[in-house]
Amino acid sequence: MEYETIIGLEIHAELSTESKMFCGCSASFGGGPNTKTCPVCLGHPGSLPVTNMKAIEYTMMLALALNCEITPRSVFHRKNYFYPDMPKNFQISQYDIPLSTDGHLDADMNDYVRKVGITRVHIEEDTGKSIHIGESGRIHGAEYSLEDFNRAGIPLAEIVTEPDIRSAEEARAFMQLLRATLEYLGISDCKMEEGSLRCDANISVAVDGKLGTKVEIKNMNSFRSLFRALSYEEERQRFALEQGGGLIQETRHWDDAEGKTHPLRSKEEAFDYRYFPEPDLVPIEPDPEWVDRLRENLPELPQARFHRFMEQFGLARDIASMLTGEKALADYFERAVETGQGPEELAKWIAGDLSAMLREAVVPIQHCPVAPRGLGELVALVNQKVISGKMAKEVLREAFETGKGPQRIVDEKGLSQIADAHELEVVVDEVIAENPGAADDMRTGKEQALKFMMGQVMKKTRGKANPEVASRLLKQKLIGRE
Amino acid sequence: MAISIEDVEHVARLARLKLTEEEKETYRRQLSDVLEHARKISEVDTSDVPPTSHTLPLRNVFREDSLRPSLSVKEATGSAAWAVEGAFKVPRII
Amino acid sequence: MKIIEKDALSIAGLIKGREISALEVTRVFLERIDKVEKKVKAYINVAAELALSRAKEVDMELADGVEAGVFGGVPIAVKDVLTTRGFPTTCGSKMLEGFVPVYDATVVERIGRAGTVMLGKANMDEFAMGSSTENSYFGPTMNPWDLERVPGGSSGGSAAAVAAGEAPWALGSDTGGSIRQPAALCGIVGLKPTYGLVSRYGLVAFASSLDQVGPMTRTVRDCAALLGVIAGYDPMDSTSIPGELPDYVGALTGEVKGLKAGVVRELSSEGIDTGVRERFGETVSLLEKLGVACEEVSLPSFAHGLSAYYIIAPAEASSNLARFDGVRYGYRAPGESEDVWEMYDRTRAEGFGGEVKRRIMLGTYALSAGYYDAYYAQAQKIRTLIVRDFGRAWDEYDVLVSPTSPSTAFKLGEKVDDPLTMYLSDICTIPVNLAGIPALSLPCGLSDGLPVGFQVMGPPLEEPKVLNVAYALEQAIGFDARPEL
Numbered sequence A: 001m002e003y004e005t006i007i008g009l010e011i012h013a014e015l016s017t018e019s020k021m022f023c024g025c026s027a028s029f030g031g032g033p034n035t036k037t038c039p040v041c042l043g044h045p046g047s048l049p050v051t052n053m054k055a056i057e058y059t060m061m062l063a064l065a066l067n068c069e070i071t072p073r074s075v076f077h078r079k080n081y082f083y084p085d086m087p088k089n090f091q092i093s094q095y096d097i098p099l100s101t102d103g104h105l106d107a108d109m110n111d112y113v114r115k116v117g118i119t120r121v122h123i124e125e126d127t128g129k130s131i132h133i134g135e136s137g138r139i140h141g142a143e144y145s146l147e148d149f150n151r152a153g154i155p156l157a158e159i160v161t162e163p164d165i166r167s168a169e170e171a172r173a174f175m176q177l178l179r180a181t182l183e184y185l186g187i188s189d190c191k192m193e194e195g196s197l198r199c200d201a202n203i204s205v206a207v208d209g210k211l212g213t214k215v216e217i218k219n220m221n222s223f224r225s226l227f228r229a230l231s232y233e234e235e236r237q238r239f240a241l242e243q244g245g246g247l248i249q250e251t252r253h254w255d256d257a258e259g260k261t262h263p264l265r266s267k268e269e270a271f272d273y274r275y276f277p278e279p280d281l282v283p284i285e286p287d288p289e290w291v292d293r294l295r296e297n298l299p300e301l302p303q304a305r306f307h308r309f310m311e312q313f314g315l316a317r318d319i320a321s322m323l324t325g326e327k328a329l330a331d332y333f334e335r336a337v338e339t340g341q342g343p344e345e346l347a348k349w350i351a352g353d354l355s356a357m358l359r360e361a362v363v364p365i366q367h368c369p370v371a372p373r374g375l376g377e378l379v380a381l382v383n384q385k386v387i388s389g390k391m392a393k394e395v396l397r398e399a400f401e402t403g404k405g406p407q408r409i410v411d412e413k414g415l416s417q418i419a420d421a422h423e424l425e426v427v428v429d430e431v432i433a434e435n436p437g438a439a440d441d442m443r444t445g446k447e448q449a450l451k452f453m454m455g456q457v458m459k460k461t462r463g464k465a466n467p468e469v470a471s472r473l474l475k476q477k478l479i480g481r482e
Numbered sequence B: 001m002a003i004s005i006e007d008v009e010h011v012a013r014l015a016r017l018k019l020t021e022e023e024k025e026t027y028r029r030q031l032s033d034v035l036e037h038a039r040k041i042s043e044v045d046t047s048d049v050p051p052t053s054h055t056l057p058l059r060n061v062f063r064e065d066s067l068r069p070s071l072s073v074k075e076a077t078g079s080a081a082w083a084v085e086g087a088f089k090v091p092r093i094i
Numbered sequence C: 001m002k003i004i005e006k007d008a009l010s011i012a013g014l015i016k017g018r019e020i021s022a023l024e025v026t027r028v029f030l031e032r033i034d035k036v037e038k039k040v041k042a043y044i045n046v047a048a049e050l051a052l053s054r055a056k057e058v059d060m061e062l063a064d065g066v067e068a069g070v071f072g073g074v075p076i077a078v079k080d081v082l083t084t085r086g087f088p089t090t091c092g093s094k095m096l097e098g099f100v101p102v103y104d105a106t107v108v109e110r111i112g113r114a115g116t117v118m119l120g121k122a123n124m125d126e127f128a129m130g131s132s133t134e135n136s137y138f139g140p141t142m143n144p145w146d147l148e149r150v151p152g153g154s155s156g157g158s159a160a161a162v163a164a165g166e167a168p169w170a171l172g173s174d175t176g177g178s179i180r181q182p183a184a185l186c187g188i189v190g191l192k193p194t195y196g197l198v199s200r201y202g203l204v205a206f207a208s209s210l211d212q213v214g215p216m217t218r219t220v221r222d223c224a225a226l227l228g229v230i231a232g233y234d235p236m237d238s239t240s241i242p243g244e245l246p247d248y249v250g251a252l253t254g255e256v257k258g259l260k261a262g263v264v265r266e267l268s269s270e271g272i273d274t275g276v277r278e279r280f281g282e283t284v285s286l287l288e289k290l291g292v293a294c295e296e297v298s299l300p301s302f303a304h305g306l307s308a309y310y311i312i313a314p315a316e317a318s319s320n321l322a323r324f325d326g327v328r329y330g331y332r333a334p335g336e337s338e339d340v341w342e343m344y345d346r347t348r349a350e351g352f353g354g355e356v357k358r359r360i361m362l363g364t365y366a367l368s369a370g371y372y373d374a375y376y377a378q379a380q381k382i383r384t385l386i387v388r389d390f391g392r393a394w395d396e397y398d399v400l401v402s403p404t405s406p407s408t409a410f411k412l413g414e415k416v417d418d419p420l421t422m423y424l425s426d427i428c429t430i431p432v433n434l435a436g437i438p439a440l441s442l443p444c445g446l447s448d449g450l451p452v453g454f455q456v457m458g459p460p461l462e463e464p465k466v467l468n469v470a471y472a473l474e475q476a477i478g479f480d481a482r483p484e485l
């Protein structure tokens, strides 16, 4: 029997507009409960929604970035269901005529590309937040809940994919690319932990090409939990199928602490949303010129930049992918390249030591204490043989910790290499005099001896000797050639 | 068109209305009457008629993305005697 | 003529001419309310203190030589479906008993800016659902012409207040006839404007695609004047029509010669009471005498108007009224609830009255899986046919006419237990709402001592024409009967 995992994603991204979707309250994160509310977003009797043009524009930008068609005339619908975090007990959303449809986003999987179809990108409003009060702070077992409507009405772009994803790895790669796309467009904060980017998944396992039972997974709050939840669920479903057991179509909740999915049973849910056209709003018919202007003004997107980094700078696939996965990181790299140093070397420093330090210190690249110019300076010092590669690592750490420029650190600590042949010659002569045995070995062509002699030179200069110059001098003096 | 007590119960659940047995029967009867009358519309041939949800020719009604003052927490929660520290208290959800 | 018998424009003139102060006018009306309110019950809440202090402000402004608005000091009644900041707004429901809005409806703001003095919030069928005002949680309003009869509804309080001299004019709202039918039954003028002409911001929604606020007045001229105050673009309402407003009062020339009127067969023959039919026929003859060519026209889709309406309006209502759940405002069922779902179920069962629950159930059913296409979608297609029928009529006619209501005021309790019969009272008014066009009801005489209403319908935004035809008729009819109280 051949198993194939089939995954489709439904993603909600909060848009970073100033004001909410249908009222003038702030769409920013946080604040005391109900400090960012008004009659509209509290669903007060008589209040009416008015659409935020920026939210429409942002959603269209996203749709265009995902290669979607913009619908010439789309409408809002009401999705009716009761829930305490919903001020009106309906959500203004889109249904059979969404803002855009039929796109795709291609995730690079290193040795292959996964083309994921985008069914639709539409716009809707976010709900408020329930805070569960009771022993665990979780919804189960809470004594009561407190409702805060600050989040209610923040614009959400909903992205629905085709079931084109075949593994948890692909799902994660797709989400990372989508996150980067949102970030490049500058239309969302994309913080999965704060809930500004949320992802639900439909997953099933097909057996010998026959479609399986679809299970919906909710509550995956990071890329890691998306990957873990889907891996777990894939295993669970395969195991059930192997055992000959059946699967039921259901919604399951990912418990990150436990590392398992659980059925989400709730007696309140009656799945009949009674969608109908929102009578308080009028259709959206984007002017083709507006759409063209947005299309023309789209920034360079992650995939394009990824390919450009490989072509223009000769970067390896994995480094290019890593650098372009985060806009700020790619920007940092390009600013460093402006210093005139080698792109490959710079990329290696950024992807290697610098990223490690940022991770360790939990500092985003935007606040990196070493400026792109500083990194260029560091690479220049290595290239000009002022410091060795090994010394450069220490200089970078020092620069990261103190914020001082690499040149300044080298100057202050007197770290510059001894590359002056005359100066080094004195040391080399001393070493030859002090180690006649090893000198003889070198003369007779023993490779090992050179390393030893070099070690002695480094010891005398406390590591500051330029290795190339020292090695040349030793060879000249003992074997008569370089 | 006659509807059943089960239909009434299903609809009452969607609409979140607690009904007594007596009310269920009353609504069953009354809704059946109204729907029976309304069923006449199904006899009209509308195969090439588009639906009208708006009689207005308006489209693209937008506002600028700018802030307007929000309510004070006191105003926002002033109509709910059960509010606690700026939030609306509700009984347990599950 | 006593102040309480005068029309609003005359009162405005007296105040402007310093013949009487705003405060005196307000006192006169408050005294009248004191005197007859026990019998009529037109108001849910009288804003006596607020009105007196507002009237004093107006007088002070006038003394300072400030123009205190076009209608400075003229009292007004406001249907309790419009939000009033700091003053209770109940929608005739237990659900909103004691609810105090944090903002003013746009129309409330506009009548305030025009200097009017709100006397109180008028009674209505709960959430504007009804044709008799018997569905008010706060008890029914009585028809000033016969206290055993209903004033019509849902704006029955507004209509009764104007007819009883408890206010010179009032604001109502009309979803399926809720301004025109009570205006007809109480012998006053009522206009449902073109959908989108008057802002719905702050109008507590019943059926959003049909609701419209409008004037309820003693004369056509007042009607035109009040429309001029409340109409106009509002950025807070996405369905508000932009553009300049015509001069509605200026349009009242009384010159109608050469116009063509269509008498809608489907709304003026079958199911119309004899007395109503007689007054209607006489009025059509009068119209002809004024030089308007009248002929019968058939608009076949109207036969399905009532059915389409009683699907679409409850469907929208079921969604609009979902927000009343005991979480953020309004009624919450007392005592412990097992969980939030039980709290919802109890709150809504206790907070809503029978008719509201019935319509919520009906609308929920019509939208639910498996029934949407047969009911809701089909009703919206019928709506298209009605719009088309009207459209064809406007190619031929300047206005269409019909009786406003198939009967005069009926007895309290007569239809309250039979929803379908009650719904039939809206048969003449409903097509207008489905098509979003303007229509006005004006008194055209009495039948057995009870007023009969004559409906004038016009193409979208042709309020000036509708008002002018009504004005010409009003002059010709010379209706001056008043209820004895």
Ligand SMILES: [Mg+2]
Residues within 6 Å of the ligand: A012, A093, A124, A158
């Ligand atoms: Mg959604």
Ligand SMILES: [Zn+2]
Residues within 6 Å of the ligand: A020, A023, A024, A025, A036, A037, A038, A039, A040, A041, A042, A153
């Ligand atoms: Zn708001």
